[in-house]
Amino acid sequence: AGEPSMFAKCTAEFVGTFLLVLTVGCNVLGGSGVWAGVSIACVLMVAIYALGGISGANFNPAVSTALGISQAMGGPGLDWQTVGIYSTVQSLAGVVAALCYSGLFGETFNLAPAKGFSWHHAGLCELLYTFMLCFVVLNVAAAKKNVQEKNQYYGLAIGFVIIAGAYGAGAVSGGCFNPAVALGLDLSKSGGPFFEGTGFGWSGPYIVYELVGALLAAVFFKLVRPGDFGGHSSTASELLSEFLGTYMLVLTVGLNVLAKSPAGAFSIAASLTSMIYALGDVSGAHFNPAVTVSILASGRAQDLTPGK
Secondary structure (H helix, E strand, O other), X not given: OOOOOHHHHHHHHHHHHHHHHHHHHHHHHOOOHHHHHHXXXXXXXXXXXXXXXXXXXXXXXXXXXXXXXXXXOOOOOOOHHXXXXXXXXXXXXXXXXXXXXXXXXXXXXXXXXXXXXXXXXXXXXXXXXXXXXXXXXXXXXXOXXXXXXXXXXXXXXXXXXXXXXXXXXXXXXXXOOOHHHHHHHHHOOOXXXXXXXXXXXXXXXXXXXXXXXXXXXXXXXXXXXXXXXXXXXXXXXXXXHHHHHHHHHHHHHHHHHHOOOOOHHHHHHHHHHHHHHHHHHHHOOOOOHHHHHHHHHHOOOOOOXXXX
């Protein structure tokens, strides 16, 4: 089979993003509670597996932007024309999905920081978990080693980022981690047959923070995998890998505890799983001094370097 046409790729991006935003809206308006994060993560995962072979299954302008920045720095990714086309299609799909869930339920909801939190609290959560999402995508789907090995876990790793972020950071910002989601949710308050015409405006700050997260993801992707950019791996890249994995794990623990998450253990495990899949071949993905000491004591990897 030949390369899919741009029309086919855009159709795949539209369908995947539409399903994602529709699922977000239906879960919120349907009051699904505990299982909302899992539901959203699952629709993202199955759409990635279904459509990844056609368009790459970005379904997120932040992911497309991260891929564009990566290629611009000399690594794997997308050209800027494709980034622009994908982002436009994804944003349109988000708005259409918002029309659909609003029409289905006859109501909609605000995109805004949770009660008791300010815009910078929500923005920081969006930045950090959009960073995590884009970083995992780059490592499990774009990195040269994973592309060559044709791994089958990429969809699971990406979907689990949503579970990691939804139950902790979601209690602060709502857990968009996607400009198409933020735009669709926000525009659903700005007018239309079922829209209340209030609340528009939060998507702007959310999108800015999410795109900063995408930029950071591309930069750190280059730092942990210099070989994908024409450089050579080093101890520094391995140490950075351990720092990032441990940071996201502990962050997820803290947010889940403070938010009194009903699915804290699952969210924390999802965070650990995603980062292990992303960085296991870089540093071994210990993310825990006890694991490192155990490996050293076993005598099987005394230098503690990953298998190359």
